[in-house]
Amino acid sequence: MTESAAPSSSEYIHHHLTNLVSGNGFWSFDIDTLVTSAVLGLIVFGFMASVARKATSGVPGRTQAAVEILLEMVQTQVRDTFHGESGMVGPLALTIFVWVFSLNAMDLLPVDLVSLLMGSVGVEHWKAVPTTDPNLTFAMSITVFFLILYYNVKVKKCGGFLREVFTVPFGAKMAPFNFLFRLIEDLAKPVSLALRLFGNMYAGEMVFILIALLPPYLQWLLGAPWAIFHILIITLQAFIFMILTIIYLSMAHESH
Protein backbone atom coordinates (compact mmCIF):
# COMPACT_ATOMS: atom_id res chain seq x y z
CA MET A 1 0.00 0.00 0.00
CA THR A 2 2.94 2.28 0.42
CA GLU A 3 4.16 1.93 -3.13
CA SER A 4 4.59 5.07 -5.19
CA ALA A 5 1.50 4.46 -7.32
CA ALA A 6 -1.15 3.52 -4.78
CA PRO A 7 -3.41 0.84 -6.30
CA SER A 8 -7.15 1.13 -6.22
CA SER A 9 -9.14 -1.08 -3.87
CA SER A 10 -10.14 -3.58 -6.52
CA GLU A 11 -6.57 -3.75 -7.81
CA TYR A 12 -5.37 -4.35 -4.26
CA ILE A 13 -7.87 -7.15 -3.69
CA HIS A 14 -7.16 -8.67 -7.05
CA HIS A 15 -3.45 -8.54 -6.36
CA HIS A 16 -3.84 -10.34 -3.07
CA LEU A 17 -6.04 -13.04 -4.49
CA THR A 18 -3.85 -13.93 -7.44
CA ASN A 19 -1.60 -16.97 -7.29
CA LEU A 20 1.95 -17.02 -8.50
CA VAL A 21 1.37 -19.15 -11.59
CA SER A 22 3.99 -20.73 -13.75
CA GLY A 23 2.97 -22.31 -17.05
CA ASN A 24 0.00 -22.03 -19.38
CA GLY A 25 -3.52 -23.39 -19.40
CA PHE A 26 -4.17 -26.51 -17.39
CA TRP A 27 -0.52 -27.47 -17.25
CA SER A 28 0.47 -24.63 -15.02
CA PHE A 29 1.46 -24.65 -11.36
CA ASP A 30 0.60 -22.37 -8.48
CA ILE A 31 4.11 -22.01 -7.14
CA ASP A 32 3.04 -20.21 -3.94
CA THR A 33 0.54 -22.92 -2.97
CA LEU A 34 2.97 -25.73 -3.73
CA VAL A 35 5.90 -24.16 -1.91
CA THR A 36 4.00 -22.92 1.15
CA SER A 37 2.16 -26.18 1.70
CA ALA A 38 5.29 -28.27 1.17
CA VAL A 39 7.44 -26.11 3.45
CA LEU A 40 4.79 -26.02 6.15
CA GLY A 41 4.26 -29.76 5.82
CA LEU A 42 7.98 -30.33 6.11
CA ILE A 43 8.28 -28.17 9.22
CA VAL A 44 5.19 -29.43 11.04
CA PHE A 45 5.51 -33.10 10.19
CA GLY A 46 9.27 -33.04 10.63
CA PHE A 47 8.72 -31.57 14.06
CA MET A 48 6.15 -34.21 14.93
CA ALA A 49 8.38 -36.99 13.67
CA SER A 50 11.28 -35.71 15.75
CA VAL A 51 9.05 -35.68 18.81
CA ALA A 52 7.72 -39.14 17.95
CA ARG A 53 11.21 -40.52 17.50
CA LYS A 54 12.19 -39.42 20.99
CA ALA A 55 8.85 -40.41 22.52
CA THR A 56 9.18 -42.19 25.83
CA SER A 57 6.59 -44.32 27.51
CA GLY A 58 7.67 -42.81 30.81
CA VAL A 59 6.81 -39.32 31.95
CA PRO A 60 6.40 -37.23 28.79
CA GLY A 61 7.74 -33.71 28.38
CA ARG A 62 5.45 -30.86 27.42
CA THR A 63 6.13 -31.15 23.71
CA GLN A 64 5.52 -34.86 23.67
CA ALA A 65 2.39 -34.41 25.76
CA ALA A 66 1.11 -31.86 23.23
CA VAL A 67 1.67 -34.24 20.32
CA GLU A 68 0.10 -37.03 22.34
CA ILE A 69 -2.98 -34.96 23.11
CA LEU A 70 -3.36 -34.20 19.41
CA LEU A 71 -2.90 -37.82 18.44
CA GLU A 72 -5.24 -39.11 21.11
CA MET A 73 -7.88 -36.63 20.01
CA VAL A 74 -7.64 -38.01 16.48
CA GLN A 75 -7.53 -41.58 17.76
CA THR A 76 -10.66 -41.02 19.83
CA GLN A 77 -12.49 -39.63 16.82
CA VAL A 78 -11.41 -42.56 14.69
CA ARG A 79 -12.39 -45.04 17.37
CA ASP A 80 -15.79 -43.42 17.86
CA THR A 81 -16.80 -43.20 14.22
CA PHE A 82 -14.77 -45.77 12.39
CA HIS A 83 -15.57 -49.43 12.83
CA GLY A 84 -13.21 -51.76 11.08
CA GLU A 85 -9.58 -52.39 10.43
CA SER A 86 -8.30 -48.86 10.96
CA GLY A 87 -4.68 -49.33 9.92
CA MET A 88 -4.38 -46.26 7.74
CA VAL A 89 -7.31 -44.16 8.90
CA GLY A 90 -5.67 -42.81 12.05
CA PRO A 91 -2.52 -41.50 10.39
CA LEU A 92 -4.60 -40.19 7.48
CA ALA A 93 -6.91 -38.29 9.83
CA LEU A 94 -3.96 -36.90 11.76
CA THR A 95 -2.26 -35.79 8.56
CA ILE A 96 -5.39 -34.03 7.36
CA PHE A 97 -6.03 -32.28 10.64
CA VAL A 98 -2.50 -31.11 11.22
CA TRP A 99 -1.79 -30.10 7.66
CA VAL A 100 -5.07 -28.29 7.07
CA PHE A 101 -4.76 -26.60 10.44
CA SER A 102 -1.27 -25.31 9.76
CA LEU A 103 -2.15 -24.20 6.22
CA ASN A 104 -5.25 -22.44 7.50
CA ALA A 105 -3.21 -20.83 10.25
CA MET A 106 -1.27 -18.92 7.59
CA ASP A 107 -4.44 -16.85 7.38
CA LEU A 108 -3.52 -15.24 10.70
CA LEU A 109 -0.37 -13.68 9.23
CA PRO A 110 -0.97 -10.04 8.34
CA VAL A 111 -2.31 -10.02 4.78
CA ASP A 112 0.29 -7.56 3.55
CA LEU A 113 3.27 -9.07 5.31
CA VAL A 114 3.89 -12.05 3.06
CA SER A 115 3.24 -10.23 -0.22
CA LEU A 116 5.43 -7.38 0.97
CA LEU A 117 8.27 -9.73 1.87
CA MET A 118 7.99 -11.65 -1.37
CA GLY A 119 7.60 -8.38 -3.28
CA SER A 120 10.86 -7.14 -1.82
CA VAL A 121 12.67 -10.06 -3.45
CA GLY A 122 10.91 -9.47 -6.76
CA VAL A 123 8.06 -11.96 -6.56
CA GLU A 124 4.93 -10.31 -7.85
CA HIS A 125 2.19 -12.47 -6.37
CA TRP A 126 2.25 -14.67 -3.33
CA LYS A 127 -0.92 -16.01 -1.74
CA ALA A 128 0.07 -16.98 1.75
CA VAL A 129 -2.85 -19.29 2.54
CA PRO A 130 -2.68 -22.47 0.47
CA THR A 131 -6.19 -23.55 1.50
CA THR A 132 -7.61 -20.56 -0.35
CA ASP A 133 -6.42 -22.30 -3.51
CA PRO A 134 -9.04 -24.82 -4.70
CA ASN A 135 -6.27 -26.84 -6.27
CA LEU A 136 -5.06 -27.84 -2.85
CA THR A 137 -8.47 -28.55 -1.35
CA PHE A 138 -9.52 -30.55 -4.40
CA ALA A 139 -6.24 -32.43 -4.40
CA MET A 140 -6.91 -33.53 -0.85
CA SER A 141 -10.57 -34.37 -1.34
CA ILE A 142 -9.91 -36.31 -4.54
CA THR A 143 -7.22 -38.28 -2.78
CA VAL A 144 -9.77 -39.04 -0.10
CA PHE A 145 -12.26 -39.97 -2.82
CA PHE A 146 -9.86 -42.52 -4.28
CA LEU A 147 -9.24 -43.89 -0.83
CA ILE A 148 -13.00 -44.31 -0.44
CA LEU A 149 -13.11 -46.24 -3.71
CA TYR A 150 -10.10 -48.29 -2.69
CA TYR A 151 -11.58 -49.30 0.64
CA ASN A 152 -14.96 -50.04 -0.95
CA VAL A 153 -13.31 -52.49 -3.32
CA LYS A 154 -10.94 -53.85 -0.70
CA VAL A 155 -13.62 -54.59 1.88
CA LYS A 156 -16.53 -55.64 -0.33
CA LYS A 157 -14.47 -57.03 -3.21
CA CYS A 158 -15.20 -55.93 -6.75
CA GLY A 159 -18.45 -57.90 -7.07
CA GLY A 160 -19.84 -56.83 -3.72
CA PHE A 161 -19.09 -53.20 -4.42
CA LEU A 162 -20.73 -53.30 -7.85
CA ARG A 163 -23.76 -55.12 -6.45
CA GLU A 164 -24.09 -52.43 -3.82
CA VAL A 165 -23.78 -49.67 -6.39
CA PHE A 166 -26.53 -51.12 -8.59
CA THR A 167 -28.96 -52.58 -6.04
CA VAL A 168 -28.98 -50.16 -3.15
CA PRO A 169 -31.33 -48.55 -2.16
CA PHE A 170 -34.16 -49.54 -4.58
CA GLY A 171 -33.29 -53.12 -5.49
CA ALA A 172 -32.03 -54.73 -8.68
CA LYS A 173 -34.98 -53.67 -10.84
CA MET A 174 -34.07 -50.02 -10.50
CA ALA A 175 -30.38 -50.53 -11.21
CA PRO A 176 -29.81 -47.38 -13.33
CA PHE A 177 -31.40 -45.17 -10.73
CA ASN A 178 -29.43 -46.81 -7.99
CA PHE A 179 -26.26 -46.20 -9.94
CA LEU A 180 -27.18 -42.59 -10.57
CA PHE A 181 -27.93 -42.00 -6.93
CA ARG A 182 -24.69 -43.61 -5.91
CA LEU A 183 -22.76 -41.56 -8.45
CA ILE A 184 -24.20 -38.33 -7.16
CA GLU A 185 -23.69 -39.36 -3.57
CA ASP A 186 -20.07 -40.32 -4.04
CA LEU A 187 -19.16 -37.37 -6.22
CA ALA A 188 -20.77 -34.98 -3.79
CA LYS A 189 -18.34 -36.11 -1.11
CA PRO A 190 -15.07 -34.78 -2.56
CA VAL A 191 -16.76 -31.73 -4.02
CA SER A 192 -18.36 -30.73 -0.74
CA LEU A 193 -15.17 -31.47 1.19
CA ALA A 194 -13.04 -29.32 -1.09
CA LEU A 195 -15.49 -26.48 -1.57
CA ARG A 196 -16.36 -26.19 2.12
CA LEU A 197 -12.72 -25.74 3.12
CA PHE A 198 -11.90 -23.53 0.16
CA GLY A 199 -15.01 -21.37 0.62
CA ASN A 200 -14.46 -20.82 4.30
CA MET A 201 -10.82 -19.92 3.98
CA TYR A 202 -11.29 -17.82 0.87
CA ALA A 203 -14.07 -15.83 2.48
CA GLY A 204 -12.04 -15.42 5.64
CA GLU A 205 -9.06 -14.20 3.68
CA MET A 206 -11.30 -11.83 1.74
CA VAL A 207 -12.58 -10.29 4.96
CA PHE A 208 -9.00 -9.81 6.16
CA ILE A 209 -8.17 -8.05 2.89
CA LEU A 210 -11.22 -5.82 3.20
CA ILE A 211 -10.26 -4.97 6.78
CA ALA A 212 -6.78 -4.12 5.51
CA LEU A 213 -8.41 -1.51 3.25
CA LEU A 214 -9.65 0.44 6.26
CA PRO A 215 -7.59 3.35 7.56
CA PRO A 216 -4.71 1.94 9.70
CA TYR A 217 -6.02 3.35 12.99
CA LEU A 218 -9.34 1.53 12.54
CA GLN A 219 -8.07 -1.84 11.36
CA TRP A 220 -7.59 -3.35 14.81
CA LEU A 221 -11.24 -2.67 15.63
CA LEU A 222 -12.39 -5.26 13.12
CA GLY A 223 -9.13 -7.11 12.55
CA ALA A 224 -8.63 -8.32 16.10
CA PRO A 225 -12.14 -9.77 16.62
CA TRP A 226 -12.10 -11.35 13.18
CA ALA A 227 -8.68 -12.89 13.76
CA ILE A 228 -9.79 -14.28 17.13
CA PHE A 229 -12.95 -15.65 15.57
CA HIS A 230 -10.87 -17.03 12.75
CA ILE A 231 -8.85 -19.17 15.16
CA LEU A 232 -12.09 -21.06 15.68
CA ILE A 233 -12.77 -21.30 11.93
CA ILE A 234 -9.25 -22.56 11.25
CA THR A 235 -9.54 -25.32 13.81
CA LEU A 236 -13.12 -26.12 12.96
CA GLN A 237 -12.49 -26.47 9.24
CA ALA A 238 -9.49 -28.71 9.83
CA PHE A 239 -11.57 -30.79 12.22
CA ILE A 240 -14.53 -31.02 9.84
CA PHE A 241 -12.34 -32.13 6.95
CA MET A 242 -10.81 -34.80 9.17
CA ILE A 243 -14.04 -36.07 10.72
CA LEU A 244 -15.85 -36.23 7.38
CA THR A 245 -12.97 -38.19 5.91
CA ILE A 246 -13.21 -40.66 8.78
CA ILE A 247 -16.97 -40.94 8.31
CA TYR A 248 -16.68 -41.45 4.54
CA LEU A 249 -14.06 -44.15 5.00
CA SER A 250 -16.18 -45.76 7.69
CA MET A 251 -19.12 -45.80 5.26
CA ALA A 252 -16.87 -47.39 2.67
CA HIS A 253 -16.22 -50.22 5.14
CA GLU A 254 -19.87 -50.85 5.90
CA SER A 255 -22.51 -52.33 3.69
CA HIS A 256 -25.52 -50.14 3.10
Added chain:
Amino acid sequence: MNINATLFGQAITFAILIWFTMKFVWPPVVAALDDRSKKIAEGLEAAERGRQDFAKAELRSQDALNEARTRAAEIIALSEKQAQAIVQQAHDSAVIEANRVKAQAQAEVEQEVMRARDSLRDRVADLAVSGAEKILRREINAQAHADLLTAIQAEL
Protein backbone atom coordinates in the same frame (compact mmCIF):
# COMPACT_ATOMS: atom_id res chain seq x y z
CA MET B 1 -10.68 -20.16 -9.04
CA ASN B 2 -8.83 -21.96 -11.75
CA ILE B 3 -8.07 -25.62 -11.51
CA ASN B 4 -4.70 -26.58 -12.95
CA ALA B 5 -1.91 -29.10 -12.59
CA THR B 6 -1.23 -27.87 -9.05
CA LEU B 7 -3.84 -30.49 -8.25
CA PHE B 8 -1.37 -33.26 -9.01
CA GLY B 9 1.44 -31.59 -7.17
CA GLN B 10 -0.68 -31.16 -4.09
CA ALA B 11 -2.03 -34.69 -4.29
CA ILE B 12 1.56 -35.98 -4.38
CA THR B 13 2.53 -33.79 -1.42
CA PHE B 14 -0.53 -34.98 0.45
CA ALA B 15 0.26 -38.62 -0.29
CA ILE B 16 3.85 -38.14 0.85
CA LEU B 17 2.67 -36.53 4.07
CA ILE B 18 0.22 -39.37 4.73
CA TRP B 19 2.97 -41.90 4.13
CA PHE B 20 5.32 -39.92 6.35
CA THR B 21 2.78 -39.76 9.16
CA MET B 22 2.02 -43.46 8.84
CA LYS B 23 5.67 -44.34 9.03
CA PHE B 24 7.34 -41.84 11.32
CA VAL B 25 4.74 -40.03 13.42
CA TRP B 26 1.86 -42.32 14.24
CA PRO B 27 3.53 -45.62 15.19
CA PRO B 28 6.13 -44.33 17.70
CA VAL B 29 3.65 -42.16 19.55
CA VAL B 30 0.98 -44.85 19.60
CA ALA B 31 3.58 -47.34 20.78
CA ALA B 32 4.66 -44.96 23.55
CA LEU B 33 1.04 -44.38 24.57
CA ASP B 34 0.19 -48.09 24.62
CA ASP B 35 3.37 -48.84 26.48
CA ARG B 36 2.61 -46.18 29.03
CA SER B 37 -0.94 -47.36 29.59
CA LYS B 38 0.43 -50.86 30.07
CA LYS B 39 2.96 -49.52 32.57
CA ILE B 40 0.25 -47.64 34.44
CA ALA B 41 -1.92 -50.74 34.51
CA GLU B 42 0.98 -52.76 35.85
CA GLY B 43 1.74 -50.06 38.41
CA LEU B 44 -1.85 -50.03 39.61
CA GLU B 45 -1.87 -53.79 39.79
CA ALA B 46 1.40 -53.78 41.77
CA ALA B 47 0.00 -51.18 44.13
CA GLU B 48 -3.12 -53.28 44.64
CA ARG B 49 -1.00 -56.35 45.23
CA GLY B 50 1.16 -54.41 47.67
CA ARG B 51 -1.92 -53.27 49.51
CA GLN B 52 -3.18 -56.82 49.78
CA ASP B 53 0.22 -58.05 50.90
CA PHE B 54 0.32 -55.36 53.53
CA ALA B 55 -3.13 -56.29 54.79
CA LYS B 56 -2.10 -59.94 54.91
CA ALA B 57 1.13 -59.09 56.75
CA GLU B 58 -0.78 -56.99 59.20
CA LEU B 59 -3.14 -59.87 59.83
CA ARG B 60 -0.20 -62.20 60.27
CA SER B 61 1.54 -59.86 62.69
CA GLN B 62 -1.70 -59.51 64.62
CA ASP B 63 -1.91 -63.29 64.82
CA ALA B 64 1.70 -63.53 65.98
CA LEU B 65 1.08 -60.86 68.58
CA ASN B 66 -2.00 -62.63 69.86
CA GLU B 67 -0.16 -65.91 70.03
CA ALA B 68 2.72 -64.28 71.88
CA ARG B 69 0.27 -62.76 74.33
CA THR B 70 -1.39 -66.11 74.97
CA ARG B 71 1.97 -67.81 75.38
CA ALA B 72 3.13 -65.10 77.78
CA ALA B 73 -0.04 -65.50 79.83
CA GLU B 74 0.45 -69.24 79.87
CA ILE B 75 4.04 -68.86 80.94
CA ILE B 76 3.11 -66.44 83.68
CA ALA B 77 0.37 -68.75 84.95
CA LEU B 78 2.71 -71.69 84.84
CA SER B 79 5.47 -69.87 86.68
CA GLU B 80 3.02 -68.65 89.28
CA LYS B 81 1.87 -72.20 89.81
CA GLN B 82 5.46 -73.35 90.02
CA ALA B 83 6.32 -70.61 92.50
CA GLN B 84 3.35 -71.58 94.59
CA ALA B 85 4.43 -75.19 94.43
CA ILE B 86 7.94 -74.23 95.48
CA VAL B 87 6.66 -72.14 98.34
CA GLN B 88 4.33 -74.96 99.39
CA GLN B 89 7.17 -77.44 99.16
CA ALA B 90 9.44 -75.17 101.17
CA HIS B 91 6.69 -74.69 103.69
CA ASP B 92 6.08 -78.42 103.91
CA SER B 93 9.72 -79.28 104.28
CA ALA B 94 10.10 -76.52 106.86
CA VAL B 95 7.20 -77.94 108.82
CA ILE B 96 8.66 -81.42 108.57
CA GLU B 97 12.05 -80.18 109.62
CA ALA B 98 10.55 -78.22 112.47
CA ASN B 99 8.63 -81.28 113.60
CA ARG B 100 11.74 -83.37 113.30
CA VAL B 101 13.76 -80.86 115.27
CA LYS B 102 10.97 -80.61 117.81
CA ALA B 103 10.70 -84.35 118.13
CA GLN B 104 14.44 -84.67 118.47
CA ALA B 105 14.49 -81.97 121.07
CA GLN B 106 11.64 -83.61 122.91
CA ALA B 107 13.41 -86.93 122.77
CA GLU B 108 16.55 -85.35 124.04
CA VAL B 109 14.62 -83.60 126.76
CA GLU B 110 12.95 -86.86 127.69
CA GLN B 111 16.29 -88.62 127.65
CA GLU B 112 17.72 -85.86 129.75
CA VAL B 113 14.78 -86.09 132.10
CA MET B 114 15.24 -89.83 132.18
CA ARG B 115 18.89 -89.50 132.89
CA ALA B 116 18.21 -86.87 135.54
CA ARG B 117 15.56 -89.05 137.03
CA ASP B 118 17.96 -92.01 137.04
CA SER B 119 20.70 -90.05 138.61
CA LEU B 120 18.19 -88.52 140.97
CA ARG B 121 16.96 -91.99 141.82
CA ASP B 122 20.51 -93.11 142.30
CA ARG B 123 21.19 -90.12 144.42
CA VAL B 124 17.97 -90.59 146.35
CA ALA B 125 18.79 -94.25 146.76
CA ASP B 126 22.29 -93.34 147.84
CA LEU B 127 20.86 -90.73 150.13
CA ALA B 128 18.33 -93.19 151.43
CA VAL B 129 21.01 -95.82 151.80
CA SER B 130 23.38 -93.42 153.42
CA GLY B 131 20.47 -92.15 155.59
CA ALA B 132 19.50 -95.63 156.39
CA GLU B 133 23.12 -96.52 156.91
CA LYS B 134 23.43 -93.67 159.33
CA ILE B 135 20.26 -94.81 161.05
CA LEU B 136 21.04 -98.45 160.93
CA ARG B 137 24.80 -98.19 161.58
CA ARG B 138 23.87 -98.62 165.03
CA GLU B 139 21.67 -101.70 164.64
CA ILE B 140 22.35 -103.60 161.36
CA ASN B 141 25.01 -104.17 158.89
CA ALA B 142 24.66 -102.99 155.39
CA GLN B 143 24.92 -106.44 154.03
CA ALA B 144 21.74 -107.61 155.65
CA HIS B 145 19.58 -104.84 154.17
CA ALA B 146 21.11 -104.53 150.74
CA ASP B 147 18.37 -106.68 149.17
CA LEU B 148 15.70 -104.58 150.72
CA LEU B 149 17.34 -101.39 149.45
CA THR B 150 17.62 -102.75 145.97
CA ALA B 151 13.92 -103.56 146.03
CA ILE B 152 13.13 -100.03 147.15
CA GLN B 153 15.40 -98.63 144.48
CA ALA B 154 13.51 -100.58 141.84
CA GLU B 155 10.21 -99.17 143.04
CA LEU B 156 11.38 -95.60 142.67
